[in-house]
Amino acid sequence: MANSEIMTIPARKGRAARLTKGQAIKIINTHGHQVVDTWCFSLEDLTEFMSMEHIRPTLGKIFPTKGDQLYSNRRRPILFFEEDTSPGIHDTLMAACDDYRYGLLGCKEYHDNCTDNLHAGMRQIGLRAPETPSPLNLWMNIPVDREGRTSWGEPVSKPGDYLVLRAQMDCVVAMSCCPQDILPINGKAGNTVEAHYQILD
């Protein structure tokens, strides 16, 4: 099989894509400043999924980088972090944004959010996420100081940066172009944009 065409994750929305073991997904930060929340579920049993709290103790660090295995909640490799053209700043600490979050940030109306995007993206391909795991927040820049204080940084990636995650089992990868436009995590301008992905054989 050949590589797939390049697919769009629309601004502020979610998409999901199946991978067979050995295939990979290339996720492209087309405009350079867009955070993409990412999840991965085993297709054999969706209750096995990529888990930030299982990755951290296994890797012994809070920020996975190129060359790391990414582990499931059963402590098995589910994706291999094979390539990264960006400076390698991604986040494992923060929950996906949700409607509650935007309420606390002052929104009076419904706000697009990564939690709903996960579930919508999965439903769109006929699957149902059994819960909302803490996501791998690609390109999200959350510095942690010596006292454990976190801050909301801007992405350090540039247009066209991409990474490649290779499936270690048959799985589905869900992605959301984070619609956060109040905190500066998608850049101070709050300009939330599309990203792209491609399935690699």
Added chain:
Amino acid sequence: MANSEIMTIPARKGRAARLTKGQAIKIINTHGHQVVDTWCFSLEDLTEFMSMEHIRPTLGKIFPTKGDQLYSNRRRPILFFEEDTSPGIHDTLMAACDDYRYGLLGCKEYHDNCTDNLHAGMRQIGLRAPETPSPLNLWMNIPVDREGRTSWGEPVSKPGDYLVLRAQMDCVVAMSCCPQDILPINGKAGNTVEAHYQILD
């Protein structure tokens, strides 16, 4: 109502206790070096629970301390961290240990683990945890360096240290005396022991 008698969390096992809004639970590190994995679920709907990945962005730090609200996955206060006689070193980063973890650490036979203890403790009082949230690991000492590397510290608490968590809604608190005796998180001797708790009115 008066305070409850002091109850035991047996070494390597789990227990759960209901709290009505306004009641509190005092969790006692009787021997001083025992990590207690802790969860909290809303009694109105067990799918709302204390969530480490929602606490971190709300507090802006990775280690909650006395005086902090502890938030649910719907970003509401579920417990208030009211008192702490220990130096205040607790962990939000690491998943509960599980049988998979001990397999990776070389165990050939079943090993007691906090994940099974959560579910057993809940079942013991007639409830079922809908999933295994990442726990608040009381007294677990996980230093994080400037590069984001984590290490397995020993507890800095002393015998009799306790903390008080006050219910912000009707809820159930589940606790597990962590049976980790391979890594030094319960002290280098791997001497896993009991802890105690009391319900305060």
